[in-house]
Amino acid sequence: MIADRIDPAAVPPHHRSNASVFIADAAVTLRRALVARHGLERGCEAAAEAVAWAWEHLDDLETMANPIGYLYRVAQSSLRRGYRIDRLRVDLLPDGVIHDAHHVDHDLFDALRRLTPDQRVAVVMVHMYGFTYRDVAGLVGTSEAAVTNYVHRGMTRLRTLLDRKDLS
Amino acid sequence: MTELEARLADSADTLDAAIEVRLARPGAPTRGQLRDPSRRVVTTAAVIVLVVGAAVPLVKIVSDRDDSSPGAVGADSSTTTTTSLAPAPPTISSTIAPTTVPAVGEPIDISGPLAFGSSSSDVTTVQQRLSDLGFFVGPVDGEFGNLTQMAVWAFEKLVMQVPRDDATGVVTDEMWQFMQQPMQIQPRRRNTAGESTPNHTEVYLPEQVVVFYQNDQPVLISHMSSGTGGEWKEEVTIDVGEYGNEGGTAPIVRGEIGVSVTPGGVYSFDRMIEGVRQSALGGMWNPAYFNYGIAIHGALNVPLEPASHGCIRVPMKVGELFHQFVAIGDQVFVWDGVKEPEVYGDQLPIFNRIDPDYVAPTTTTAPASTTLTVADTTG
Numbered sequence: 001m002i003a004d005r006i007d008p009a010a011v012p013p014h015h016r017s018n019a020s021v022f023i024a025d026a027a028v029t030l031r032r033a034l035v036a037r038h039g040l041e042r043g044c045e046a047a048a049e050a051v052a053w054a055w056e057h058l059d060d061l062e063t064m065a066n067p068i069g070y071l072y073r074v075a076q077s078s079l080r081r082g083y084r085i086d087r088l089r090v091d092l093l094p095d096g097v098i099h100d101a102h103h104v105d106h107d108l109f110d111a112l113r114r115l116t117p118d119q120r121v122a123v124v125m126v127h128m129y130g131f132t133y134r135d136v137a138g139l140v141g142t143s144e145a146a147v148t149n150y151v152h153r154g155m156t157r158l159r160t161l162l163d164r165k166d167l168s
Numbered sequence: 169m170t171e172l173e174a175r176l177a178d179s180a181d182t183l184d185a186a187i188e189v190r191l192a193r194p195g196a197p198t199r200g201q202l203r204d205p206s207r208r209v210v211t212t213a214a215v216i217v218l219v220v221g222a223a224v225p226l227v228k229i230v231s232d233r234d235d236s237s238p239g240a241v242g243a244d245s246s247t248t249t250t251t252s253l254a255p256a257p258p259t260i261s262s263t264i265a266p267t268t269v270p271a272v273g274e275p276i277d278i279s280g281p282l283a284f285g286s287s288s289s290d291v292t293t294v295q296q297r298l299s300d301l302g303f304f305v306g307p308v309d310g311e312f313g314n315l316t317q318m319a320v321w322a323f324e325k326l327v328m329q330v331p332r333d334d335a336t337g338v339v340t341d342e343m344w345q346f347m348q349q350p351m352q353i354q355p356r357r358r359n360t361a362g363e364s365t366p367n368h369t370e371v372y373l374p375e376q377v378v379v380f381y382q383n384d385q386p387v388l389i390s391h392m393s394s395g396t397g398g399e400w401k402e403e404v405t406i407d408v409g410e411y412g413n414e415g416g417t418a419p420i421v422r423g424e425i426g427v428s429v430t431p432g433g434v435y436s437f438d439r440m441i442e443g444v445r446q447s448a449l450g451g452m453w454n455p456a457y458f459n460y461g462i463a464i465h466g467a468l469n470v471p472l473e474p475a476s477h478g479c480i481r482v483p484m485k486v487g488e489l490f491h492q493f494v495a496i497g498d499q500v501f502v503w504d505g506v507k508e509p510e511v512y513g514d515q516l517p518i519f520n521r522i523d524p525d526y527v528a529p530t531t532t533t534a535p536a537s538t539t540l541t542v543a544d545t546t547g
Contacts, residue, residue, distance in 0.1 A: 044190045097186045127176040
């Protein structure tokens, strides 16, 4: 689990002995971030697109300062081709995916769905998976200050949504 | 750590588990996984097994066939197939393999070429033979009508390997002799080999033929018409309650641009609608969706060439029938003639976008153009 939380972007691929290790790590991170942003189905699809691209462009990745950030953008572009589906509802946990459902914090996942996509990625990556603000900024291609904002506002909104839930 | 932070951290495993479930979902692996070189080895190995398996019946047909028969796969080509295929992926034609099993008694002759409009006992014989092979001919009544013609097209394209533009729909004596040979249409993916669900559908885009299989037996073979591959720009009408106008009170009319492509890949049916469905691009009969807006459905106009917006059009009568052979979850394999479907996995279609230059027609010109567009645009 801890190993999974190491941002592969922190270690440039040319320092790694094996590109497949980099891509395997990147795939885990990309999947989590993209699922947070687009929901389970499309997030996994987009991550697969980015990983496919990565295998075909290993040489290009070697020269990049922030390869995982680039792969994230590749994934985003792959979804943009089908922009109409962006309007579908974002489902991080579609019904029936997890069988042992009573352990699932449904209220939390419901509330997450109501954040903006940027807030959701930031909150999930920082507070669910323990990424640093800097890691997330590199991944989604924005500044640390912006990520701080997304997390702050996202957490505030989550608290409001969950409090309201408790009262009702 | 606040309570909310703790809840978030505790839910990490849930989300990871959901991702794992999604990745392990039965059906085609995602494209990214397929291109991973370590998996590519596995894929290639599977392909070799498949080809070796397919090569045996191929050789058998050649020995059964009269070399002069039209469209016969020559002995040379199939020998090279068996020997040269190991390192490279199989060509599409090599796996078509209409192989032979049942014999048809004494060969008989027909009096002359049979074509659309013919009406005789010979037509009945041909219809019965096509029907026995699994082709949909409509009623076996001795009348050579539209459905019989489409069945002949499908036979020419699928079995005789006639390029789709050259299909004639005319049963010559030569074709009839060929048709009488013992043969059976076999699936390219077999449930018995664990390659497909028990009932599955195979769509061959180059041949424009769709085959519905149950337990590896062809139960319905039909001519079809898929996406043209071109870009379209049309006025669409989205009725109330349809996707894009779920909460509206009046139909939305707007310009959209899309690409009429039926992508190759491995899918499964996820939505089936009984009866007519009026989609934004026109009416469909009994659509069975397998890739977002792409469905197999009955249509009035099913020409020889690809003509749809991306859907698989089949004749209306086939549209009425095929639901009994398919169910939600059954796999659909779409061959595009370039790569094997598994290489693509569940490839997304190209989604429509709104036409930025669309200008709503004025009331004076609207009726003529609107009616024409809507009536003509079966998904």
